[in-house]
Amino acid sequence: MNSQNSVAEERELLCAVALNAMLPLANERTLQAAYYILRGRKANQTLQDVHLYNLYPYYRMFPGFSKEDWDKIVATLFQNDYLQPCEGEGPSPKPTFLVTANGRQFAEHAYEKYGFAVWFAPFTRFDLAARIESFWQRLHLLVQTVSQLLGKDLGFVPVVMDKSVQQWVKEQVGPARLREAWEAGLSEELFRLWEPLQPQVQELLVAQLSGVSQVGKTLGQLAKQKQSSKVYLTLLFRYGLAASILRLSEEKQAFPLLSRLVVQENKLDPRLSDSAARTYALVQRGIHKAEIAAQRQVKESTVEDHLVEIALHCPEWDDADYLSSETRAAIMAASEQLQTSRLRLIKDRVGPTVSYLQIRLALARRQEESNE
Amino acid sequence: MNNEWQQQLQQHFGYGEFRPGQESIIKRVLAGKSVLGLMATGGGKSVTYQLPALLLPGITVVVSPLISLMVDQVQQLRTKRKIPAAYLNSTQEAAEAREVLQKIASGQCKLLYISPEKLQQPYVQQALKRATVSLFAIDEAHCISAWGHDFRTDYLRLPDTVKQLGNPPVLAVTATATTAVRDEICSLFGIDRENVVVQTLNRANIAYDLAEVGGESERRQLTFDLIDRLAGPGIVYCSTRQAVEVLVAAYQLEGKRHVDGYHGGMNSMERMLIQTQFLAGELDVIIATNAFGMGIDKPDIRYVIHYQLPASLEAYSQEIGRIGRDGQPGYAMLLYSQDDIHLHQYMLDKEYPTPAQIQQFCQLYGAGAPPDPKALASIDMSEEMAAMLTFYTERALVKAQVSTTTEMANPVQDIWQETEKRKAVKQKKLAEMRSYVLTDRCLRKHLNQYFGESDLGFTRFCCSRCGLQRESYEGRQTALLQREVQNSWNLRQALDMLLPKK
Numbered sequence: 001m002n003s004q005n006s007v008a009e010e011r012e013l014l015c016a017v018a019l020n021a022m023l024p025l026a027n028e029r030t031l032q033a034a035y036y037i038l039r040g041r042k043a044n045q046t047l048q049d050v051h052l053y054n055l056y057p058y059y060r061m062f063p064g065f066s067k068e069d070w071d072k073i074v075a076t077l078f079q080n081d082y083l084q085p086c087e088g089e090g091p092s093p094k095p096t097f098l099v100t101a102n103g104r105q106f107a108e109h110a111y112e113k114y115g116f117a118v119w120f121a122p123f124t125r126f127d128l129a130a131r132i133e134s135f136w137q138r139l140h141l142l143v144q145t146v147s148q149l150l151g152k153d154l155g156f157v158p159v160v161m162d163k164s165v166q167q168w169v170k171e172q173v174g175p176a177r178l179r180e181a182w183e184a185g186l187s188e189e190l191f192r193l194w195e196p197l198q199p200q201v202q203e204l205l206v207a208q209l210s211g212v213s214q215v216g217k218t219l220g221q222l223a224k225q226k227q228s229s230k231v232y233l234t235l236l237f238r239y240g241l242a243a244s245i246l247r248l249s250e251e252k253q254a255f256p257l258l259s260r261l262v263v264q265e266n267k268l269d270p271r272l273s274d275s276a277a278r279t280y281a282l283v284q285r286g287i288h289k290a291e292i293a294a295q296r297q298v299k300e301s302t303v304e305d306h307l308v309e310i311a312l313h314c315p316e317w318d319d320a321d322y323l324s325s326e327t328r329a330a331i332m333a334a335s336e337q338l339q340t341s342r343l344r345l346i347k348d349r350v351g352p353t354v355s356y357l358q359i360r361l362a363l364a365r366r367q368e369e370s371n372e
Numbered sequence: 373m374n375n376e377w378q379q380q381l382q383q384h385f386g387y388g389e390f391r392p393g394q395e396s397i398i399k400r401v402l403a404g405k406s407v408l409g410l411m412a413t414g415g416g417k418s419v420t421y422q423l424p425a426l427l428l429p430g431i432t433v434v435v436s437p438l439i440s441l442m443v444d445q446v447q448q449l450r451t452k453r454k455i456p457a458a459y460l461n462s463t464q465e466a467a468e469a470r471e472v473l474q475k476i477a478s479g480q481c482k483l484l485y486i487s488p489e490k491l492q493q494p495y496v497q498q499a500l501k502r503a504t505v506s507l508f509a510i511d512e513a514h515c516i517s518a519w520g521h522d523f524r525t526d527y528l529r530l531p532d533t534v535k536q537l538g539n540p541p542v543l544a545v546t547a548t549a550t551t552a553v554r555d556e557i558c559s560l561f562g563i564d565r566e567n568v569v570v571q572t573l574n575r576a577n578i579a580y581d582l583a584e585v586g587g588e589s590e591r592r593q594l595t596f597d598l599i600d601r602l603a604g605p606g607i608v609y610c611s612t613r614q615a616v617e618v619l620v621a622a623y624q625l626e627g628k629r630h631v632d633g634y635h636g637g638m639n640s641m642e643r644m645l646i647q648t649q650f651l652a653g654e655l656d657v658i659i660a661t662n663a664f665g666m667g668i669d670k671p672d673i674r675y676v677i678h679y680q681l682p683a684s685l686e687a688y689s690q691e692i693g694r695i696g697r698d699g700q701p702g703y704a705m706l707l708y709s710q711d712d713i714h715l716h717q718y719m720l721d722k723e724y725p726t727p728a729q730i731q732q733f734c735q736l737y738g739a740g741a742p743p744d745p746k747a748l749a750s751i752d753m754s755e756e757m758a759a760m761l762t763f764y765t766e767r768a769l770v771k772a773q774v775s776t777t778t779e780m781a782n783p784v785q786d787i788w789q790e791t792e793k794r795k796a797v798k799q800k801k802l803a804e805m806r807s808y809v810l811t812d813r814c815l816r817k818h819l820n821q822y823f824g825e826s827d828l829g830f831t832r833f834c835c836s837r838c839g840l841q842r843e844s845y846e847g848r849q850t851a852l853l854q855r856e857v858q859n860s861w862n863l864r865q866a867l868d869m870l871l872p873k874k
Contacts, residue, residue, distance in 0.1 A: 155451040159644045187871040206866045215648045
């Protein structure tokens with residue numbers, strides 16, 4: 001492939017990723033919904049969409065995306081007749097879109113061609129997108145430090161400037177016993193961790209690392225070297241990291257050193273935003289939402305947002321205080337009949353006695369069940 | 373040279389002897405005099421306070437405006453030079469700052485790098501008093517002058533701080549200071565004329581070239597041709613991030629050398645990797661915005677090309693000052709067009725407020741605290757401009773409180789006069805830059821005169837006005853781009869390389 005081809009591949013892949021993310025959102029959400037997901041917006045609406053439509057692999061795939069980048073992709077999708085604009089339904093409709101037969105075919109074809117099924121497979125959990133970044137930073141600085149220790153050259157500039165990451169690595173290599181364990185065992189554990197991965201993924205991971213004998217390459221440089229596109233390598237890279245995190249979490253005993261990278265020492269529940277985690281702590285003590293709002297000095301609607309977030313991320317939480325099983329069934333039935341997750345449409349069907357909070361809780365929990 | 377100095381110089385810095393100017397500065401400092409040192413960029417300014425810090429009792433304070441530079445220098449001091457140094461700035465967490473303060477108070481630190489704001493904290497001053505400050509060094513000392521090109525308001529309190537710390541001798545160092553700026557620094561810190569040490573600011577090993585270009589394609593062609601031919605390593609400076617990206621992508625398609633880009637919009641890990649690759653010689657050329665270069669320790673940079681006109685001669689001389697710190701010949705090319713000047717003028721006009729904007733700002737401010745981003749958006753004002761106006765508005769309010777006799781007649785008018793003053797300074801800088809590219813006399817003479825330097829010596833060529841052969845800076849010997857040999861992949865081998873066995 002020459003460089004012109006990789007430019008074409010880049011464009012095709014961006015369209016394919018965008019369109020596949022948009023497929024389940026068609027006729028339900030605006031054109032911007034997928035943009036927020038790919039950028040990794042932390043707003044509740046976006047988090048909920050990711051969950052409702054099972055779009056985990058796409059969440060925070062391109063944190064550097066600008067609105068202009070996105071508008072360009074959407075324009076191409078319209079030009080190629082993959083998308084059609086569409087009026088929304090209900091009393092205050094928002095404009096949405098439809099995916100044409102052409103578009104559906106293109107999306108499926110590209111999904112197949114670029115092996116999305118393989119690269120997306122590890123993204124079955126919500127928190128992975130947030131975790132791969134800190135995992136990579138810790139791993140990168142740790143490998144660099146251990147490599148420099150092994151090479152007996154400590155006059156190096158750390159590739160990661162983030163203070164908390166530096167502090168974490170310092171704790172790892174500070175105590176002599178632990179340092180010696182890292183020096184003796186890091187290479188072997190990395191080998192066992194990455195050996196099952198595809199060779200191209202292995203190479204992508206190792207080539208980005210820095211140490212005493214090499215300076216890491218950027219993803220853009222590797223794309224040029226491999227005459228591939230940066231977007232494709234991004235898919236592979238994220239896959240490699242997510243697969244590593246999952247394996248380390250599941251096989252802690254087999255990786256006594258590297259499993260330290262995935263320990264979450266945050267005292268607040270790491271599955272939630274800090275504020276929602278504080279609410280959850282009160283919820284677990286049996287306090288009702290109105291009282292929580294008063295105690296925490298936030299609006300009750302904010303606490304409701306938190307409850308939905310908790311419903312999404314914390315399967316162990318029992319929402320019976322807020323949602324009876326009959327109401328849940330009625331909401332589910334309405335959503336089925338109308339083939340929608342849009343709150344207002346469902347509310348119009350189930351009537352005024354059911355609150356938006358109840359609908360949101362029911363929808364948040366629905367995916368949980370279908371996943372299991 | 374004093375034996376003890378020489379020994380320390382060799383032991384900690386790895387030099388056999390001083391570079392021009394260093395010894396006479398150090399001699400005065402150790403005799404307890406306050407000194408202004410003017411040294412060319414890359415002339416070894418830092419040694420002039422780092423070496424005395426080792427020889428003097430107590431602690432040496434180094435005021436530095438740039439956090440990245442601070443971190444960099446302290447890292448180098450600790451790892452390469454084995455000198456106990458620390459820094460204090462706003463990026464640190466409370467626990468870390470406390471730890472540093474304890475070290476200072478107990479005398480475990482020889483050098484403290486600190487930001488001017490942090491130095492104002494009473495507890496910091498207390499810890500420093502306990503440790504006894506024996507030298508107060510001010511890096512980038514031109515920042516204190518309202519006539520300087522990057523005037524910092526937080527520098528204004530430094531003369532008071534020196535008094536607070538028991539009047540230790542002051543060492544002010546800078547690479548760019550016109551005669552007016554020098555006089556201002558001397559009067560602020562009570563530095564005697566005989567203690568102004570001027571190392572020649574003339575960079576004899578740099579040849580100055582200049583070319584006017586008609587349009588973008590000509591500009592690009594000329595630049596690519598230079599990158600292909602000139603002996604590297606080199607830096608190409610562009611005025612915008614977008615220009616960097618476009619140029620890198622275009623050059624990588626057709627060019628012969630290893631080139632990559634660097635700008636503030638990249639994530640920090642990418643920037644660090646690119647910078648490290650350049651230092652390690654894996655990249656021949658960096659195409660960058662002015663975000664690149666501060667604190668870079670690479671003595672063998674052979675050329676700098678300015679793709680567009682810089683905003684001032686100070687910025688220009690700082691950027692080309694990175695050429696040839698090893699003393700070997702180097703080459704500076706400046707490309708410009710009429711459009712460049714118009715663009716700078718346009719940005720300058722946009723940067724400073726109109727009276728109407730100040731009026732709107734004051735109304736928002738009158739409502740209480742400084743306006744939030746939403747309010748600013750409603751009057752279409754940038755955050756930078758708002759920050760500037762906040763500073764001047766606060767100052768106007770303080771003034772109004774102090775003066776009981778005259779009511780603050782017209783704050784808008786007052787503030788506008790202040791910002792216009794700042795704008796006029798920048799306007800003048802731009803005019804100086806313009807006159808540099810339009811002159812038909814010697815470029816070296818023009819540049820050096822601006823900084824009050826009369827030495828005009830040069831080693832290979834002087835400048836394009838006096839005549840220079842560009843070919844003499846070309847490098848046939850440099851290896852041109854080769855496709856990297858693609859070995860078959862082996863994870864075990866790759867990991868053994870990365871993590872060698874002990």
